[in-house]
Amino acid sequence: MKYLFILLLAALGVAAPARAMPFVEVNLQVAPATHSFTCRYRFTLPASDTTSVVRLNLNSHFKLQPVQATQNAQSRITSVQYAGYPHQQIQVRFGPNPRRSRSIELVYTGSISENNYTDQAALFSAHSEWLPFRPYQEYEVLPYQLTVQVPPAYQVRSTPQPDKQKAGRWTFSGTTSAIEFTALVAQQFYQAVSVAGPPITLVKAGVPLTQTDSVTLRQAEVITAFYNRTIGRQDPITRFTILMPGNNSGAYGLLDNATVITYSDFDVARTNELLILAHEISHKWWGYGSFHDETDWLNEAFATYSSLLYLQASGDEAGYQKELDRLAQTTPGTPPLWGFDRYKYEYPMHRRVMYNKGTGILHALRTRIGTEQFLTLLAQSAAKKTSTTVEFLQLVEQIAGPETRGWLLAELKR
Numbered sequence: 101m102k103y104l105f106i107l108l109l110a111a112l113g114v115a116a117p118a119r120a121m122p123f124v125e126v127n128l129q130v131a132p133a134t135h136s137f138t139c140r141y142r143f144t145l146p147a148s149d150t151t152s153v154v155r156l157n158l159n160s161h162f163k164l165q166p167v168q169a170t171q172n173a174q175s176r177i178t179s180v181q182y183a184g185y186p187h188q189q190i191q192v193r194f195g196p197n198p199r200r201s202r203s204i205e206l207v208y209t210g211s212i213s214e215n216n217y218t219d220q221a222a223l224f225s226a227h228s229e230w231l232p233f234r235p236y237q238e239y240e241v242l243p244y245q246l247t248v249q250v251p252p253a254y255q256v257r258s259t260p261q262p263d264k265q266k267a268g269r270w271t272f273s274g275t276t277s278a279i280e281f282t283a284l285v286a287q288q289f290y291q292a293v294s295v296a297g298p299p300i301t302l303v304k305a306g307v308p309l310t311q312t313d314s315v316t317l318r319q320a321e322v323i324t325a326f327y328n329r330t331i332g333r334q335d336p337i338t339r340f341t342i343l344m345p346g347n348n349s350g351a352y353g354l355l356d357n358a359t360v361i362t363y364s365d366f367d368v369a370r371t372n373e374l375l376i377l378a379h380e381i382s383h384k385w386w387g388y389g390s391f392h393d394e395t396d397w398l399n400e401a402f403a404t405y406s407s408l409l410y411l412q413a414s415g416d417e418a419g420y421q422k423e424l425d426r427l428a429q430t431t432p433g434t435p436p437l438w439g440f441d442r443y444k445y446e447y448p449m450h451r452r453v454m455y456n457k458g459t460g461i462l463h464a465l466r467t468r469i470g471t472e473q474f475l476t477l478l479a480q481s482a483a484k485k486t487s488t489t490v491e492f493l494q495l496v497e498q499i500a501g502p503e504t505r506g507w508l509l510a511e512l513k514r
């Protein structure tokens with residue numbers, strides 16, 4: 101009977117069962133020799149979502165084929181300035197029929213920028229700007245399926261293990277931020293897995309692992325164990341991937357239990373690089389604020405202070421104090437964190453306020469309420485995936501009382 105009902109729903113074109121979130125299917129065809137690609141991106145709204153207009157922003161360098169959308173939809177494309185960069189914005193207006201799932205399909209071709217490839221590898225990830233996203237929702241969390249097609253001599257790695265793989269075709273699936281679906285393409289990968297605790301896989305593209313990489317993996321193991329006892333104890337890491345493409349273009353955390361570290365000479369024997377590793381791993385929990393407004397402190401100050409908690413716990417009290425002092429020296433005269441508008445300032449001010457000032461405020465909060473209560477607060481905030489400062493203040497009130505909430509609000513407005 102149930103089967104018949106589902107058949108009937110299918111015949112009527114009604115999604116069954118309805119998905120709560122939009123779903124994304126991506127088919128990425130990569131030509132590694134030229135760093136170029138073709139991407140087929142299908143964005144499906146569930147039947148329960150009655151949104152009538154969907155906008156998707158796409159890198160203006162890509163060549164977009166005519167937009168396909170569910171029948172009765174009208175689409176148009178405009179050029180927009182977005183966060184200071186030109187984008188093409190695809191706007192699709194659906195006809196009224198709210199009980200059906202509706203899809204938009206974009207097919208586009210292009211090349212990834214120079215800082216996302218090396219002679220050995222091509223990186224499609226959060227900083228490669230290869231995916232469309234809804235404006236101001238780069239970090240909306242979406243279930244996805246990613247299929248990557250490469251020439252037969254190439255392999256693909258991502259943040260999860262592949263669901264399926266055969267020569268030239270790799271399929272991954274999961275749930276992560278809209279711009280964080282990841283494909284690292286190379287002819288040869290070298291990788292190692294941690295021996296204790298949750299499996300941590302270090303994946304290096306094109307170049308054999310060194311003793312320094314073994315130390316990185318060992319440190320990642322120790323950092324993860326520390327976080328799983330402290331900030332992550334209500335939502336621990338159960339697997340983690342460190343992708344090392346070697347393109348020397350920064351480091352960043354990915355929500356799906358992974359980090360991309362692009363430095364080819366990365367060495368955690370240097371305190372600064374140890375802090376980078378600890379910062380990026382902690383983004384597993386600190387990734388729900390917005391990149392565009394004051395709530396970025398929930399990402400960046402929390403990740404920075406988490407890395408300092410680790411440094412201190414590892415026994416380097418002097419390093420902890422030195423780093424706190426260094427950050428504090430950059431904050432006098434900065435505008436308040438509360439309501440900070442990054443687009444009114446050059447980027448360095450964003451760092452001074454969101455990262456450095458925010459870190460100082462977290463340190464002051466810990467000093468005020470004590471380490472034990474502070475870690476309870478962070479662990480609960482991480483488990484709740486706090487995404488606004490107001491939510492965090494409410495949690496502070498629950499755990500540390502209204503006076504501390506008032507004190508923190510005053511600090512944020514200072």
Ligand SMILES: [Zn+2]
Binds near residue numbers: 379380383399400403
């Ligand atoms: Zn960060």
